Amino acid sequence: MAENDDSVFDPSLLKKKKKKKTTFDVDAAMAEGSPTEAGDNTDKENTEPASYADNVDLDMDDLESFGKKKKKKKKPFNLEELDSALPSDTTVVEPSEPAQEDAVEDSFDYDMDFSKTKKKKKKKKDIDDLVAEDEKEKAEEKENENENQTWGGSDRDYTYDELLKRVFEIMHDKNPEMAAGKKQKFVMRPPQVVRIGTKKTSFANFTEICKTLHRQPKHLLDFLLAELGTSGSVDGNSQLIIKGRFQQKQIENVLRRYIKEYVTCHTCRSPDTILQKDTRLFFLQCETCGSRCSVASIKSGFQAVTGKRAAIRAKTT
Amino acid sequence: MSIQNLNTFDPFADAIKGADDDVQDGLVHIRIQQRNGRKTLTTVQGLSSEYDLKKIVRACKKEFACNGTVIEHPEYGEVLQLQGDQRENICQWLTKSGLAKPDQLKVHGF
Numbered sequence: 001m002a003e004n005d006d007s008v009f010d011p012s013l014l015k016k017k018k019k020k021k022t023t024f025d026v027d028a029a030m031a032e033g034s035p036t037e038a039g040d041n042t043d044k045e046n047t048e049p050a051s052y053a054d055n056v057d058l059d060m061d062d063l064e065s066f067g068k069k070k071k072k073k074k075k076p077f078n079l080e081e082l083d084s085a086l087p088s089d090t091t092v093v094e095p096s097e098p099a100q101e102d103a104v105e106d107s108f109d110y111d112m113d114f115s116k117t118k119k120k121k122k123k124k125k126d127i128d129d130l131v132a133e134d135e136k137e138k139a140e141e142k143e144n145e146n147e148n149q150t151w152g153g154s155d156r157d158y159t160y161d162e163l164l165k166r167v168f169e170i171m172h173d174k175n176p177e178m179a180a181g182k183k184q185k186f187v188m189r190p191p192q193v194v195r196i197g198t199k200k201t202s203f204a205n206f207t208e209i210c211k212t213l214h215r216q217p218k219h220l221l222d223f224l225l226a227e228l229g230t231s232g233s234v235d236g237n238s239q240l241i242i243k244g245r246f247q248q249k250q251i252e253n254v255l256r257r258y259i260k261e262y263v264t265c266h267t268c269r270s271p272d273t274i275l276q277k278d279t280r281l282f283f284l285q286c287e288t289c290g291s292r293c294s295v296a297s298i299k300s301g302f303q304a305v306t307g308k309r310a311a312i313r314a315k316t317t
Numbered sequence: 318m319s320i321q322n323l324n325t326f327d328p329f330a331d332a333i334k335g336a337d338d339d340v341q342d343g344l345v346h347i348r349i350q351q352r353n354g355r356k357t358l359t360t361v362q363g364l365s366s367e368y369d370l371k372k373i374v375r376a377c378k379k380e381f382a383c384n385g386t387v388i389e390h391p392e393y394g395e396v397l398q399l400q401g402d403q404r405e406n407i408c409q410w411l412t413k414s415g416l417a418k419p420d421q422l423k424v425h426g427f
Contacts (some may be wrong), residue, residue: 227425230349244351250427301425302362302393306352 044296186264186271188212191255193248196241203240205252215275219298220258226300227254267291345417347404349426359404361397363410370395376414381406409427 189212192204203224210217217234224242225232232242265273265286272287275295285292305312345363355412364370370387374397378385385399399407404424411417 144423227350228427229425233401246427254427301346301348301397302360302388302390304350304360304388304396304398306358 007096043229191248191251193246193251194247199245200241201244201246202241206240207235207238209255213259214273215262219262219275222298223258223262224251224254226298227257229300229303262295264291265289265291318366327381331392343421344423345411345421347422347424349402349404356400357402359399359402359407361407361418364393364395364397371399373397373416374399377403377410378409380410 002012053280092123137154167281168303188207189210191206191209194202194204196202206220207217210220213220221232223233228242228244228246230244231241236242259271262275262284263284265284265288268289268291270286270288274285274287276283276285281291282295282297284295343363343365344396346375347363347400348360348362350358350360364373374387376388377383377397377399381399382398383403384399388396388398390396390427399405404426408422411422412419
């Protein structure tokens with residue numbers, strides 16, 4: 001029986017199955033822990049062009065002139081490509097296109113209304129729009145390679161998205177090794193968690209992990225015990241003995257949280273940080289970007305009574 | 318155009334706004350503790366004392382089909398205590414019922 005319930009004790013099994021990882025990296029922790037964090041540069045970088053294109057499509061009214069310009073510009077160099085890509089569409093659409101193109105260009109931003117009022121044309125119009133969008137996207141890519149200043153020729157105002165894109169690209173150009181481009185992975189050994197008997201768990205490479213994280217063992221110990229809501233101590237072989245049954249992935253989860261809060265810099269996410277105590281508060285000083293911010297103190301909070309009450313009473317009296 | 322420095326600033330605007338907001342402030346800590354065998358306890362600390370915790374625990378017990386109680390703690394105030402691993406349940410329930418926002422919930426434990 002004891003064996004049996006040893007093996008099954010795992011509340012987190014109910015939750016989503018985490019894929020087995022042998023190496024355990026902070027980046028994964030970061031991604032898991034803080035999907036909304038603004039510092040997630042790589043994601044932003046990836047999605048940004050797409051959203052930019054969307055915005056262009058959505059903000060038709062104020063970008064009308066812009067879109068038109070694109071269309072015109074695209075014509076010369078993109079047509080063959082487009083023909084090959086969309087042979088059927090273009091053949092159908094082409095005859096009516098010149099007229100519509102003119103109409104679009106003349107009647108500024110009425111092309112939305114067109115499709116609404118003229119039912120007959122609608123079908124064709126949709127195809128047209130799709131084609132136009134494709135064209136636009138292609139043209140955009142091309143143009144980005146050439147230059148960012150899409151507003152250069154026209155006298156319209158630049159939009160926020162364009163400026164944002166521009167600043168990102170400048171940042172990339174100036175320092176390509178920056179975190180935005182490729183993130184340096186912080187890989188560490190997975191914790192070795194072995195159960196001792198039925199009620200205790202040993203965290204064998206505890207001190208080794210403390211060393212790789214450059215943290216005081218006491219600090220990590222405090223955090224682990226507070227989070228797990230148990231007691232424990234470091235024994236002679238410098239392994240941590242925790243009361244209660246824990247599995248490796250559970251400890252891993254807690255470690256991830258520790259790393260996120262107390263190891264990686266909150267600004268640049270570099271793990272090259274120093275934790276120092278200053279007037280009862282812990283400060284995290286980043287060696288890479290030089291930022292300094294206070295981190296939450298470790299509190300175990302409310303602890304419910306789990307042991308035998310009689311034993312506790314006997315101990316206190 | 319007005320000069321920003323000359324605008325009057327009401328320092329209590331936030332406080333007044335916070336009062337009629339029915340979501341409480343402060344973090345809600347949700348913890349798990351192991352008991353003997355594969356049994357666990359879930360504690361919810363930091364719910365505002367304006368709420369009737371007895372009613373909340375009654376609703377939780379019914380919703381999660383577990384037992385639970387309210388414990389008075391000299392330092393942490395009233396603390397909910399539920400049997401079993403109810404961390405997911407209580408998080409969803411608190412947000413669904415509008416007692417706390419998702420970013421106020423802090424789940425501890427493994």
